[in-house]
Amino acid sequence: MKIDKILLDHGSGGKMSHQLITDMILPIFDNPMLEVLHDGAIFDIAKQRMAFSTDTYVVDPIFFPGGSIGKLAVNGTVNDLAMCGAAPLYLSAGLIIEEGLSLTDLGKILKDMALAAEKANVKVVTGDTKVVPKGAVDKIFVNTSGIGLIPRQVDISSHRARPGDKVIISGSIADHGMTVLTQREGMIFNSPVISDTAPLNHMVTKMLAAHKDIHVLRDPTRGGVGTALNEIAGKSGVGIKIYEEKVPLKKEIAGICELLGFDPFYVANEGKLIAFVAPDYAEKVLAAIRADEFGQDACIIGEAIVDNPGKVIMQTSIGGSRIVDMLTGEQLPRIC
Amino acid sequence: MKIDKILLDHGSGGKMSHQLITDMILPIFDNPMLEVLHDGAIFDIAKQRMAFSTDTYVVDPIFFPGGSIGKLAVNGTVNDLAMCGAAPLYLSAGLIIEEGLSLTDLGKILKDMALAAEKANVKVVTGDTKVVPKGAVDKIFVNTSGIGLIPRQVDISSHRARPGDKVIISGSIADHGMTVLTQREGMIFNSPVISDTAPLNHMVTKMLAAHKDIHVLRDPTRGGVGTALNEIAGKSGVGIKIYEEKVPLKKEIAGICELLGFDPFYVANEGKLIAFVAPDYAEKVLAAIRADEFGQDACIIGEAIVDNPGKVIMQTSIGGSRIVDMLTGEQLPRIC
Numbered sequence: 001m002k003i004d005k006i007l008l009d010h011g012s013g014g015k016m017s018h019q020l021i022t023d024m025i026l027p028i029f030d031n032p033m034l035e036v037l038h039d040g041a042i043f044d045i046a047k048q049r050m051a052f053s054t055d056t057y058v059v060d061p062i063f064f065p066g067g068s069i070g071k072l073a074v075n076g077t078v079n080d081l082a083m084c085g086a087a088p089l090y091l092s093a094g095l096i097i098e099e100g101l102s103l104t105d106l107g108k109i110l111k112d113m114a115l116a117a118e119k120a121n122v123k124v125v126t127g128d129t130k131v132v133p134k135g136a137v138d139k140i141f142v143n144t145s146g147i148g149l150i151p152r153q154v155d156i157s158s159h160r161a162r163p164g165d166k167v168i169i170s171g172s173i174a175d176h177g178m179t180v181l182t183q184r185e186g187m188i189f190n191s192p193v194i195s196d197t198a199p200l201n202h203m204v205t206k207m208l209a210a211h212k213d214i215h216v217l218r219d220p221t222r223g224g225v226g227t228a229l230n231e232i233a234g235k236s237g238v239g240i241k242i243y244e245e246k247v248p249l250k251k252e253i254a255g256i257c258e259l260l261g262f263d264p265f266y267v268a269n270e271g272k273l274i275a276f277v278a279p280d281y282a283e284k285v286l287a288a289i290r291a292d293e294f295g296q297d298a299c300i301i302g303e304a305i306v307d308n309p310g311k312v313i314m315q316t317s318i319g320g321s322r323i324v325d326m327l328t329g330e331q332l333p334r335i336c
Numbered sequence: 337m338k339i340d341k342i343l344l345d346h347g348s349g350g351k352m353s354h355q356l357i358t359d360m361i362l363p364i365f366d367n368p369m370l371e372v373l374h375d376g377a378i379f380d381i382a383k384q385r386m387a388f389s390t391d392t393y394v395v396d397p398i399f400f401p402g403g404s405i406g407k408l409a410v411n412g413t414v415n416d417l418a419m420c421g422a423a424p425l426y427l428s429a430g431l432i433i434e435e436g437l438s439l440t441d442l443g444k445i446l447k448d449m450a451l452a453a454e455k456a457n458v459k460v461v462t463g464d465t466k467v468v469p470k471g472a473v474d475k476i477f478v479n480t481s482g483i484g485l486i487p488r489q490v491d492i493s494s495h496r497a498r499p500g501d502k503v504i505i506s507g508s509i510a511d512h513g514m515t516v517l518t519q520r521e522g523m524i525f526n527s528p529v530i531s532d533t534a535p536l537n538h539m540v541t542k543m544l545a546a547h548k549d550i551h552v553l554r555d556p557t558r559g560g561v562g563t564a565l566n567e568i569a570g571k572s573g574v575g576i577k578i579y580e581e582k583v584p585l586k587k588e589i590a591g592i593c594e595l596l597g598f599d600p601f602y603v604a605n606e607g608k609l610i611a612f613v614a615p616d617y618a619e620k621v622l623a624a625i626r627a628d629e630f631g632q633d634a635c636i637i638g639e640a641i642v643d644n645p646g647k648v649i650m651q652t653s654i655g656g657s658r659i660v661d662m663l664t665g666e667q668l669p670r671i672c
């Protein structure tokens with residue numbers, strides 16, 4: 001079947017997103033910085049390496065346990081810059097507001113943005129506000145773009161995973177996606193389910209202080225850990241072996257995933273990072289992550305290997321192994 | 337009446353927009369760079385002055401005579417940077433696409449963006465694509481953010497108009513707003529009505545080559561020339577005297593404005609700039625504007641004066657004078 005329309009799957013962060021970007025967008029813009037497809041573009045200005053990143057937030061509902069579209073919008077772009085190894089400096093904020101949104105809700109969102117910016121130590125320095133007639137947008141969408149400075153000798157890229165590298169994750173997976181989904185559907189559970197949205201730039205600073213040569217950093221947002229690892233395996237040309245039982249997953253999140261039929265490996269996170277680090281200093285970097293308030297449950301979940309280049313292999317808890325493929329379609333629209 | 341909801345008027349670029357920004361947004365973010373309320377933020381990185389700007393485009397329809405939402409999104413942010421005196425360098429593109437948009441339309445929009453970027457000599461280096469379910473956004477909205485470099489000795493700001501400065505406009509007014517409106521309403525006229533969307537950065541380069549000390553630059557988009565001049569009068573604490581008969585206005589646009597009851601002074605432009613320039617080199621700068629392909633109809637339309645500080649006074653063609661106030665509400669939603 002020839003596809004001639006945009007489908008929700010095109011926004012999944014999975015295979016169809018990649019096809020759209022690779023087959024349609026990249027050939028049109030045709031420039032090497034965009035082609036890297038990093039979380040941000042990296043370039044030199046006045047001999048200073050800089051990162052520049054953009055993200056639009058369309059999460060539904062706009063308030064959820066642990067955060068709001070405002071907090072998410074600031075943390076998300078802060079994290080995209082941090083994943084380039086950059087210290088985030090300045091953000092822009094572009095609001096698209098539906099006519100009729102209450103000023104109380106708008107005020108809460110803006111305050112969440114300001115608080116998140118303070119916590120991440122970035123400044124919102126420029127903005128734009130559009131109001132559209134009722135029905136032209138659902139409540140409010142927020143774009144944030146940001147710039148940051150990359151310290152000398154830091155070279156972080158999804159292409160740099162090497163066989164032997166340890167794979168570190170900074171904490172439990174799937175919290176954000178399952179929180180937003182269950183909140184949207186009005187589901188109530190005994191145990192609290194809370195988004196993990198958090199700024200990761202201070203954690204990255206600590207990691208780089210422990211060792212300058214972090215190979216890869218990724219925040220597994222849309223598409224989850226499964227998609228992020230597949231991208232890294234593909235770009236670096238390595239296999240990635242993950243031990244299922246080592247991956248931190250909260251009991252209540254595991255239960256909800258099972259109940260609703262979601263694989264937590266493909267569910268979005270908003271306050272976690274994956275790092276690929278050479279084995280001789282992996283423990284040192286791990287300790288640095290654990291010293292951060294958002295990295296206390298960090299652990300090593302696997303390693304990059306020579307075999308199966310481009311593939312992610314999961315060693316399951318019952319002793320078998322399976323390939324963790326890239327997601328084709330959209331599991332969860334409007335999760336971020 | 338206490339207003340507790342967002343109204344379309346809050347997005348007008350006029351008085352209510354200013355109130356929203358000044359009373360609500362600025363106190364929450366509370367930082368001096370944002371408070372300048374320029375088209376972009378200006379700061380130093382590695383001793384290099386830079387400008388950073390963002391804008392979201394929600395124009396309806398997405399294609400119109402003379403352009404599309406894609407062309408508008410690139411030119412708009414290029415122009416915001418140029419109005420800071422910056423040479424635009426890199427852009428980001430954030431797309432929010434409604435499920436069901438045809439890939440043909442998306443392709444056209446992306447090609448328009450790439451062509452516009454080439455024409456302006458900027459690179460789109462980072463991007464983000466979100467797809468939302470049908471009804472959550474109207475077809476496609478595009479955010480562009482951009483960074484640019486400000487040459488040494490250039491100091492352009494809405495605060496810098498001085499009594500005696502000549503007010504230059506780079507061409508005819510109200511073309512963009514009336515084109516989009518009539519296109520949206522399906523009106524057909526004998527004479528072609530075409531948006532003026534264009535990159536103004538090359539024009540600004542020529543102006544700065546003619547004289548480094550341009551005082552003020554503004555592109556009169558939302559709210560039109562009337563609102564832009566009021567902002568400049570307020571920030572610089574000068575009066576501004578405009579000679580109505582000198583303001584370039586195409587006959588067909590004047591006719592449509594009259595027919596539909598719009599004041600062309602408040603209608604958006606997307607390829608025009610207003611400059612405030614000291615009288616002794618105003619003619620030289622004017623000649624530089626006219627040398628640009630988008631500035632051939634440029635002319636001097638008035639001057640900054642000591643009297644009536646903060647006010648814009650129009651000398652009408654029949655010999656009287658009237659105050660051109662800032663627009664309170666929204667004339668035309670979704671024009672850019």
